[in-house]
Amino acid sequence: MSEPASIKASFARSISPALAVLSLITAACLIGPWLSPHGHDEVHRDYLLIPPSLAAHPTKAETEAALASIGQALHLKIAGFEITHSATASPTLRATFSADAPIDSRILRGFTGSDIFGEPHIIGQNEDGRRVSVRAPLRSMHFLFGTDANGRDLLTRVLVAGRISLAVGLLASLVALVFGVTYGALAGYLGGLTGALMMRFVEIVYALPFIFLVIVLTMVLGRGLALILIAIASVEWLDMARIVRAQTLSLKHRDFVTASEALGAATPAILWRHILPNAFGPIAAYLTILVPRVILLESFVSFLGLGVQEPLTSWGVLIADGARTIQSAVHLLVFPSLFLAATLAALNALSQDLRAFAGRGPGDAQ
Structure with missing residues (x-):
């Protein structure tokens, strides 16, 4: 087997467990609520704080x-x-x-x-x-994860919450990716005073406390999903911009870029055709770090009560509810925490494999 093929085979074997876990969680969150006999906001007044069980109810x-x-x-x-x-x-x-x-x-x-x-x-x-x-x-019902204080099926709520958390993680990361890559590439390629001023702006935004920014946006937009997307995307693009700027500075003096400039290529064309494709490895590796960071930030904001509001829910909201009832109903904390931890662990493992693959040359094959 050739060295590039060996590298690809080793990479595929290393990321398969993480991708399997992510695929399973994503499929469960997307399909599970449609298959569940209980709605995520359906209240069962006769089944308050039912513990998890495989047995049918009612007893x-x-x-x-x-x-x-x-x-x-x-x-x-x-x-x-x-x-x-x-x-x-x-x-x-x-x-x-x-x-x-x-x-x-x-x-x-x-x-x-x-x-x-x-x-x-x-x-x-x-x-x-x-x-x-x-x-x-008698109506036979099953509550595999138990119910919450309002008699709502926890399994369905965890899966619906996963939709929100995963969607926020993906959308906010994509917004940060597009804006951060564009901003960082322009700052690195233009250089000089323009690039310096652009990066000073990045440092100013860096200095703003994240919670302060969330509170200000709450006063302007109110609580909800839009607030989380805007708040997280407004700060997470900063690291991406700095990474792309560093890559652009190292690439803009290469021969293929100089040749394109001599042929009269426009700045957007040079960035799109030459700079960004050669910086794709670090960008993709950082993106896999960004997604779990965004999911964790969303959970943190929702835990503070500044995130999504009822009837929507997220893993952070469910963990906050479980923390308040940990002494009487520990299952309300355990199950959403397990889903969040498994997702973050799989994403972190995937990011480590991608970073190792991006930094490995053909001569590094084992």
Whole structure:
């Protein structure tokens, strides 16, 4: 095998685990919410802070608690209840209510607002109407990651939050890439006083505290996804500009650039055809560092309550919610943290492989 082919094969083997993890997380976040039976903002009032489990809900205890709540709300006594199971149909509840006065058939309305019971039917009533039997199917539900304090399915919310975090990471990185590459290439190629003034502006923006900038933008734009994109992109292009400027300074005196200038090529053409293609390696390597940085920044801003607002959510928002309930519901913190950590670890591993590949020459093949 030739040395370039050996380098490519070694590179492909090294990045495959990171790409596999990223692909799996991305596919789960994109497709998972469509397959989930629960909406990310769907509230289940009978399932508050349910711990993660593979078992189906409702349990017998949950059914009994919901039935007792209905009886208390309607001022009825529960004379008895029974849950029957069938191999071909969902479990069914049969409950008998009693009262000191005749029971109105409108008691069925008490079941309609429950997440546990399906459509109820009266199947028996004594002559004086003080004793009524009701049958209702039980709605089988699964909450693999549990639920939050509002009874929302955590698995669906984690996957929807991943969409927001990954989208912010990608979009803000692309904005920083385009603006930073353009600005840095112009500053490096023009040089002289113009290039010096352009880089002084970069240093001034560097001196602004990030949180101060976020607060100012919050006052102007309000909280939301647009705020995060603008705030992160407005500071993350700075490093890219400095990297591209350094690469441009090292390339603009090369023979192929000098030849293009002698032939009368315009500055945009020289930058597009000669400077940027030869600086692609460092740019691509830094971009893989930039994406996890942006995702982490978004999580940090959302953790402070300055990020996306309900009904949207992100991993930072979920981690903040989990931190507030860590003593009573640790699963609210564990699952979004695991997704965020796995994404950042995969992106960091990918960036290390790309940096090593970009800095490896053909003679460095093992």
